[in-house]
Amino acid sequence: MLTIGNLAKKTGTKVQTIRYYEQIELMPEPGRTEGGQRRYGDAEIDRLSFIRHSRQLGFSLDAIRELLDLGDHPNRPCHEADAIARRQLKQVERRIARLEALRTELNRMVHECSGGRTADCRVLEVLRDHAACLTDHDGIGA
Amino acid sequence: MLTIGNLAKKTGTKVQTIRYYEQIELMPEPGRTEGGQRRYGDAEIDRLSFIRHSRQLGFSLDAIRELLDLGDHPNRPCHEADAIARRQLKQVERRIARLEALRTELNRMVHECSGGRTADCRVLEVLRDHAACLTDHDGIGA
DNA sequence: AGTTGAACCTCTAGTGGCTAGAGGATGTAT
DNA sequence: ATACATCCTCTAGCCACTAGAGGTTCAACT
Numbered sequence A, B: 001m002l003t004i005g006n007l008a009k010k011t012g013t014k015v016q017t018i019r020y021y022e023q024i025e026l027m028p029e030p031g032r033t034e035g036g037q038r039r040y041g042d043a044e045i046d047r048l049s050f051i052r053h054s055r056q057l058g059f060s061l062d063a064i065r066e067l068l069d070l071g072d073h074p075n076r077p078c079h080e081a082d083a084i085a086r087r088q089l090k091q092v093e094r095r096i097a098r099l100e101a102l103r104t105e106l107n108r109m110v111h112e113c114s115g116g117r118t119a120d121c122r123v124l125e126v127l128r129d130h131a132a133c134l135t136d137h138d139g140i141g142a
Numbered sequence C: 001a002g003t004t005g006a007a008c009c010t011c012t013a014g015t016g017g018c019t020a021g022a023g024g025a026t027g028t029a030t
Numbered sequence D: 001a002t003a004c005a006t007c008c009t010c011t012a013g014c015c016a017c018t019a020g021a022g023g024t025t026c027a028a029c030t
Helices: A004-011 A015-023 A042-056 A061-071 A079-111 A122-128 B004-011 B015-023 B042-056 B061-071 B079-111 B122-128
Strands: none
Touching (some): A004 A015, A004 A042, A015 A042, A042 A061, A061 A079, A061 B122, A122 B042, A122 B061, B004 B042, B015 B042, B079 B122
């Protein structure tokens, strides 16, 4: 039986985050000691590891909820899990493409910086320059 | 003189976002009509464009505040602006590296999915499998 | 058995960067 | 004069945590 702190260490999670997951019902309410402290078993380690690993792969908590639910029904067809993963992959690919465009622009900016006064600064100039603007208006999240 | 709605259209910003920028003092308080509606001039278009463009390049609002401040002092040396841009470039590069690792894992996951029952699903298996876990605990933001 | 002190508890509020909606006032075109 | 799109303020919500106040419990050591 693990304390919340030890569960946190084992899974690379913060203690508060575990309590937060309990609050939003992503983790179940664990058993408690007489004094009211949480105690965890192996099932909880597995579940939390699954959650953390999924988070590291960029899945949203909602997607993880779905995936956990699928895992609880071993006889259902798995194309839903596959679809969730494919959606995630698409999102990651879009983010990469976006960031690569940013990298190109930022690279140009810093390489053209003359090191003079701010009045002549390429960095500020590029930022100011409307014409050099990326043409879409999706923001950085996309 | 532009209404807030027209400024929004011109710069690809939402109306609420402009008011939010005013609230956090990133945009100055504009003039008002008799009736209390905001009216904007060219200086505001430029400033907001600068902000939006910087956001698209992934700069935080705090970084943008610094950049705007630098732009207001044309005789100062520009290495600060350069440093901010370089920091941003580093961050973008780190994010790209991270996302590329995710892409690899997700790709493996979806390509190994057999299309059978969830009990045999590679997607869920990989997520469950502790050993296959990315070894660092930085989360997706890093 | 008593004492220390780290780790636990609940609760509230804050982060970034917006976004949404209620409920009402204004501006402009007809 | 009237319609109605747009504007106003204010509050609350989103995601996924994170931080801190103020108090309690547990385990180890004397």
